[in-house]
Amino acid sequence: xxxxxxxxxxxxxxxxxxxxxxxxxxxxxxxxxxxxxxxxxxxxxxxxxxxxxxxxxxxxxxxxxxxxxxxxxxxxxxxxxxxxxxxxxxxxxxxxxxxxxxxxxxxxxxxxxxxxxxxxxxxxxxxxxxxxxxxxxxxxxxxxxxxxxxxxxxxxxxxxxxxxxxxxxxxxxxxxxxxxxxxxxxxxxxxxxxxxxxxxxxxxxxxxxxxxxxxxxxxxxxxxxxxxxxxxxxxxxxxxxxxxxxxxxxxxxxxxxxxxxxxxxxxxxxxxxxxxxxxxxxxxxxxxxxxxxxxxxxxxxxxxxxxxxxxxxxxxxxxxxxxxxxxxxxxxxxxxxxxxxxxxxxxxxxxxxxxxxxxxxxxxxxx
Ligand code: G6P
Numbered sequence: 001x002x003x004x005x006x007x008x009x010x011x012x013x014x015x016x017x018x019x020x021x022x023x024x025x026x027x028x029x030x031x032x033x034x035x036x037x038x039x040x041x042x043x044x045x046x047x048x049x050x051x052x053x054x055x056x057x058x059x060x061x062x063x064x065x066x067x068x069x070x071x072x073x074x075x076x077x078x079x080x081x082x083x084x085x086x087x088x089x090x091x092x093x094x095x096x097x098x099x100x101x102x103x104x105x106x107x108x109x110x111x112x113x114x115x116x117x118x119x120x121x122x123x124x125x126x127x128x129x130x131x132x133x134x135x136x137x138x139x140x141x142x143x144x145x146x147x148x149x150x151x152x153x154x155x156x157x158x159x160x161x162x163x164x165x166x167x168x169x170x171x172x173x174x175x176x177x178x179x180x181x182x183x184x185x186x187x188x189x190x191x192x193x194x195x196x197x198x199x200x201x202x203x204x205x206x207x208x209x210x211x212x213x214x215x216x217x218x219x220x221x222x223x224x225x226x227x228x229x230x231x232x233x234x235x236x237x238x239x240x241x242x243x244x245x246x247x248x249x250x251x252x253x254x255x256x257x258x259x260x261x262x263x264x265x266x267x268x269x270x271x272x273x274x275x276x277x278x279x280x281x282x283x284x285x286x287x288x289x290x291x292x293x294x295x296x297x298x299x300x301x302x303x304x305x306x307x308x309x310x311x312x313x314x315x316x317x318x319x320x321x322x323x324x325x326x327x328x329x330x331x332x333x334x335x336x337x338x339x340x341x342x343x344x345x346x347x348x349x350x351x352x353x354x355x356x357x358x359x360x361x362x363x364x365x366x367x
Contacts (some may be wrong), residue, residue, distance in 0.1 A: 004155075010157035010354040012248070012276060017341055019164045020200035023333070025150035026165040026351060027172070027196055034190060034261035038174045041129065042145040050099050050179040054081045057117045059364070061159045061243060062131075066105055068237040069170035072105060072329045076178040076184060086113035087367075089120070092259050096124040103129050103173075107154060107162035108363035110136025111162055116367075118142055131169045133162045135247075147173070149172075156355045157362045158247045163240065164203070167333050171196065174329070195327040199334070202324040206337040210345075212336050213338055216303070216319060217345030223274055227265060227295075228339075229258040230278035231288050237278045237305075237332050241339035248347040248357050258291040271299035276339065279306040280331035281311070292316045303342075305335050354356070 008014035013250055030038055054073055057064035063085055070081040082096070086104075092115060102121035106114045109132040121128050130143030133151050147163035175192060177297045178184040183194075220226075226245060228238035235257045242255040256265050258277070267274070275295045279288045285306075292302055293316050304317035307325065314320055322336045347354045 003244055007076045009348070010156065010344075012158055012160060012344055013058075014355050015154055015156055016337075016344065018152065019161045019207070019337070020204045022149075022151040022161040022165050023168055023203060024200045025152075026168045027199075029150075030172050031108045031193060031196070032195065035181070036172050036193075038147060038172060038176055040145055040147050041176075045180045048177055051079055051101050051177070052097065052099040053101075054079055054123065055089070055094070055100060055102045056081060056105065057086050057102060057114065057121075059086050059111050059113055061163045061240055062105040062107060062114075064236055064240040064243065065163060065166040065170060066103075067239060068167060068233055068332045069103075069174065071233045071236065072170055072174040073177065076329060078182075079177060080185050084117075084217050086111065086117040088214070090116045091140075094120075096121070096126050101129060102126045103131060104139055104143060105131045105166055106137075106139050107133045107149075107151075107159055107166075109134045109139040109367050110363050112367050115139055115142070127232050131166055133165065140172070153364075156358055158244055158343070158354075158362050161334070164333060168196075168199075171330060188331070192327050192329075198324075198326065198344040199330060202326065202334055203337055205324060206334060207341070209338065210297070210341050211339040213321075214345040214349075217342050217348050220274055220346060221349045223251060225268065226274045226276065227232065227257040228253060228254040228276045228278070229261060229288070229291060229295075230255075231258050231284040232281045233329070233331055234258075234278040234281055234284065234288065237280070237335045237339070238276065240332075240336055241276060241343075244340055244343040245346065247360060248343055248352065249350060249353055250357075251346065258288045261291055261294065265292065266298065269295050269298040269300050273300045274303065276303045276305070276342075277317065278335050279304060279310065280321070280335050281328055285310065289316060290309045305338055307331075342354055
C-alpha cells in the first residue's frame with residue numbers, strides 16, 4: 001500500500017533512502033572505543049591468525065559484494081580469497097583444506113543454492129560464517145556463526161540497502177582480520193574507522209543528487225545495450241550496476257573488466273552506445289581513462305563515476321558524477337548509489353513495475 005511505502009512511489013526508492021540508516025545500524029554496534037568488535041564471529045585472535053583461505057559464496061548481488069570483498073580481504077588482511085557463485089560451488093567438488101573460513105552471504109538467508117553450499121562446506125568440517133539479513137532464516141540457523149546485517153525488511157526485488165550493509169560487514173571483517181594479523185598500522189586503522197563513520201552522510205549526499213540522475217536516465221529509456229566498465233573494485237561495482245539495470249529496466253547490459261574491452265566488447269560500441277565507467281581506484285585511474293578514450297573515439301556516450309577532483313575526465317566523458325572522498329576499499333558504498341538511482345529512473349521512466357520485475361523473485365528457494 002501507499003502507506004507502507006511511506007510516500008515513496010516504489011519500495012526500491014524508499015529502500016535506497018534507507019541506506020544511510022541501514023549502514024549506520026550495521027556499523028555502529030560493532031565499533032567500540034576505537035576498535036572493531038564482532039562478538040558473533042566466535043573466533044579467537046589465534047584462530048583469526050590461523051586462517052589460510054576464505055571462500056565467499058553467494059548468489060546475485062550478494063555475490064557481487066563478495067567480489068568486492070576479495071579485493072578488500074586480500075588488500076588489507078593479505079588472506080587469499082576465492083569468491084564463488086553458490087550454484088557453481090556446490091557442484092564443483094571444491095578443495096577443502098584446514099584453516100579455511102567459508103562466508104555465505106545472503107539477504108534472505110533462504111536462497112537454495114547458498115544453503116546447499118553452506119551444507120557442503122560444513123560437511124567437510126569447514127567453519128561457516130553467515131552474513132545474513134533475515135534473522136532466524138535457514139542460513140542464519142545452519143551457519144556456525146552469523147553476522148547480521150541490519151538493513152531491516154527489504155521488499156523490492158532489486159536489492160539496495162541489504163547490498164550496502166553486506167559491504168559494511170565485509171569491511172568490518174577485513175579490517176578486524178588485518179588488525180589481528182598485524183597487517184595494518186593503528187594509524188591507518190583509525191583513519192579507516194573515521195571513513196566508515198562518514199559513509200552514511202556521504203551516501204545521503206549522493207542520494208540528494210537524484211533529480212540530476214533522473215534527467216540523465218530519461219534520455220536513455222529507449223537504449224538497447226549498456227556496458228559497464230571498471231578495474232579492480234570498480235569492476236565489482238560495474239557488475240552490480242549492470243545487474244541492477246538489467247533486472248528492472250530490461251535493457252541488455254554487461255559488465256566488463258575495462259582491460260578486457262579490447263578482447264571482445266569493443267566491437268559492440270557504436271555511435272551513441274552508453275558506457276558507464278567507474279574510476280574510484282586512483283592507481284588504476286589512468287588505465288581506465290584510456291579505455292574511456294578508446295570507447296569515446298568509437299562513438300560511445302560515456303557516463304563516468306569518479307572521485308571528486310578528477311576533473312580532467314570531463315575531456316573524455318560526457319557526463320560525470322563525482323564521489324566524496326573515502327578510503328579506496330570503501331568506494332563501492334558510494335559509487336553504487338548513482339548507479340542504483342540510474343537503474344531506478346530508467347525503469348520508472350519506462351513505466352515498469354520497479355519493485356516486481358518480470359520473471360524474478362525476491363528469494364530463490366528452488367534450484
Ligand atoms: C535473487 C534476488 C537478488 C539477490 C539474489 C540472492 O535473485 O532477486 O536481488 O541478490 O536472489 O539472494 P539472497 O537473499 O541470497 O541475498
